[in-house]
Amino acid sequence: MSAPAEARTALRRTPLYDLHRELGAKLIDFGGWEMPVQYAGILEEHRAVRERVGIFDVSHMGELEVTGEDALSSLQWLTPNDVGRLADGRCHYTAFLTEQGTFVDDLLVYRKRADSWLLVVNASNTPKDFEWARAHSRGNVNVVDASNRYALIAVQGPRAAALLGGLAADDPSDLAYYAFRETSVAGFPALVSRTGYTGEDGFEIYLAPENAEPVFRSLLEEGRAEGAAPCGLGARDTLRLEARMALYGNDIDETVTPWEADLGWIVKMKKGDFVGREALAWQKTEGVPRKLVGFEMVDRGIARHGHPARTASGDGVVTSGTHSPTLGKPIGLALLPTAASAVGSGFEVDIRGRAARAQVVETPFYKRAKSVAGVEEER
Amino acid sequence: MNPEDLHYTTSHEWVRIDGDVGTIGITDYAQKELGEIVYLELPEVGHMFNADDEFGTVESVKAVSELFTPLAGEIVDVNKAAIAEPGIVNDDPFGDGWLIKMKLTTDEEIAKLMSAADYAEYVKQEEKER
Numbered sequence: 001m002s003a004p005a006e007a008r009t010a011l012r013r014t015p016l017y018d019l020h021r022e023l024g025a026k027l028i029d030f031g032g033w034e035m036p037v038q039y040a041g042i043l044e045e046h047r048a049v050r051e052r053v054g055i056f057d058v059s060h061m062g063e064l065e066v067t068g069e070d071a072l073s074s075l076q077w078l079t080p081n082d083v084g085r086l087a088d089g090r091c092h093y094t095a096f097l098t099e100q101g102t103f104v105d106d107l108l109v110y111r112k113r114a115d116s117w118l119l120v121v122n123a124s125n126t127p128k129d130f131e132w133a134r135a136h137s138r139g140n141v142n143v144v145d146a147s148n149r150y151a152l153i154a155v156q157g158p159r160a161a162a163l164l165g166g167l168a169a170d171d172p173s174d175l176a177y178y179a180f181r182e183t184s185v186a187g188f189p190a191l192v193s194r195t196g197y198t199g200e201d202g203f204e205i206y207l208a209p210e211n212a213e214p215v216f217r218s219l220l221e222e223g224r225a226e227g228a229a230p231c232g233l234g235a236r237d238t239l240r241l242e243a244r245m246a247l248y249g250n251d252i253d254e255t256v257t258p259w260e261a262d263l264g265w266i267v268k269m270k271k272g273d274f275v276g277r278e279a280l281a282w283q284k285t286e287g288v289p290r291k292l293v294g295f296e297m298v299d300r301g302i303a304r305h306g307h308p309a310r311t312a313s314g315d316g317v318v319t320s321g322t323h324s325p326t327l328g329k330p331i332g333l334a335l336l337p338t339a340a341s342a343v344g345s346g347f348e349v350d351i352r353g354r355a356a357r358a359q360v361v362e363t364p365f366y367k368r369a370k371s372v373a374g375v376e377e378e379r
Numbered sequence: 380m381n382p383e384d385l386h387y388t389t390s391h392e393w394v395r396i397d398g399d400v401g402t403i404g405i406t407d408y409a410q411k412e413l414g415e416i417v418y419l420e421l422p423e424v425g426h427m428f429n430a431d432d433e434f435g436t437v438e439s440v441k442a443v444s445e446l447f448t449p450l451a452g453e454i455v456d457v458n459k460a461a462i463a464e465p466g467i468v469n470d471d472p473f474g475d476g477w478l479i480k481m482k483l484t485t486d487e488e489i490a491k492l493m494s495a496a497d498y499a500e501y502v503k504q505e506e507k508e509r
Contacts, residue, residue, distance in 0.1 A: 026414070042440040043415045234414075234441050302418050302438055323417040323440050330418070352436070352443075
């Protein structure tokens with residue numbers, strides 16, 4: 001059996017590193033960060049989130065603070081979604097785009113006030129995003145990379161609201177999806193948003209780094225009755241893929257546009273100009289050459305990121321692929337020529353030299369049974 | 380731990396010799412490193428392999444690893460139960476979680492494999508280097 005080679009550069013650690021070791025986590029290099037990939041096991045942690053509640057350290061994520069009197073107009077220019085629609089205490093999913101309309105990154109934008117915003121970006125893209133946002137900002141606006149001042153804990157699953165309810169100063173179950181507030185958790189100041197990357201109800205808790213460990217411990221302790229489990233990035237990946245949430249660097253990057261990624265809903269063409277708009281307008285007229293689609297395997301095998309895909313209309317590529325713990329079978333996302341991207345279309349994946357048949361299917365692969373608080377998710 | 384009557388490879392396979400038939404699987408250390416195994420790709424009966432040939436793959440949710448033959452021979456059986464329920468390999472890597480049986484071409488190469496004690500030492504070194 002061959003083991004994957006591991007790089008030996010100095011890895012960055014989150015404030016929860018020691019606790020991960022104490023909990024017996026298996027740690028891996030994730031984009032330069034030494035992160036827990038699993039504790040008890042990916043399948044078990046995945047199940048914990050789908051059925052109960054899971055607690056994730058995602059402190060590696062980057063945080064940019066955007067302030068100043070022109071913050072709103074600047075963010076309208078920087079991002080394709082319409083920040084003008086956000087009230088104080090609301091956030092949404094959006095992106096930074098290149099002039100070609102492709103993804104510099106995907107991110108969440110939080111509006112605290114019209115002149116104070118928080119942007120949450122992918123860990124490995126943080127320096128790039130910071131430079132990009134600074135370079136493209138307009139008017140009286142200040143962009144700060146505040147990543148070192150934030151730890152981030154995600155609490156995800158049908159029992160998340162009950163768990164957090166026992167610890168937060170304000171009942172989190174009355175937060176709407178993609179709403180947030182500054183409150184306290186286990187006695188520590190925290191920004192709590194009803195967001196996540198798992199396809200379940202859940203919350204993300206932004207904290208000062210020194211408060212991350214006591215809060216994580218309190219969540220584990222309080223969560224015992226709810227069947228809470230610490231969860232690693234392995235389960236985070238299977239959970240997000242079942243929910244068809246894109247992973248930057250796998251499914252989307254600087255070659256993929258929102259139209260191609262089926263993320264057109266984050267692009268508000270009528271809101272006014274923004275970086276990448278012209279290219280997106282052009283592509284909308286011309287039509288997209290390829291589309292990101294969900295697939296299942298017809299033959300045996302697990303298609304993985306980077307495996308070539310072959311269709312009658314040309315070549316494509318698998319961008320994400322794994323064994324779906326919920327469905328008990330292999331699933332994935334692939335960029336396929338548009339002519340070959342309709343649901344039901346068959347194609348072939350080259351799995352390490354073996355041709356295996358696959359079929360385009362509807363996504364998401366998994367959708368939770370019911371919504372909460374009567375507020376529909378903004379997507 | 381590692382059964383005394385088996386022979387081990389540096390790529391973490393084991394082989395149990397019974398006459399001219401070798402039963403092959405992956406070690407307990409290997410299954411732990413992989414995590415929960417969700418997929419096995421194994422050869423068909425009748426395939427011939429040299430020693431150190433890739434004969435299949437084992438996949439956990441995150442990782443894919445190739446499998447290598449400890450010895451040369453012809454595949455005479457594959458563990459269909461393990462293909463159907465790969466978790467067996469995690470639960471019982473040295474027993475019900477075996478992978479293939481081969482009719483061995485020669486027994487001369489056995490001397491190149493490690494004993495249980497040597498393998499335990501090898502794993503210790505490998506862990507230290509990480």
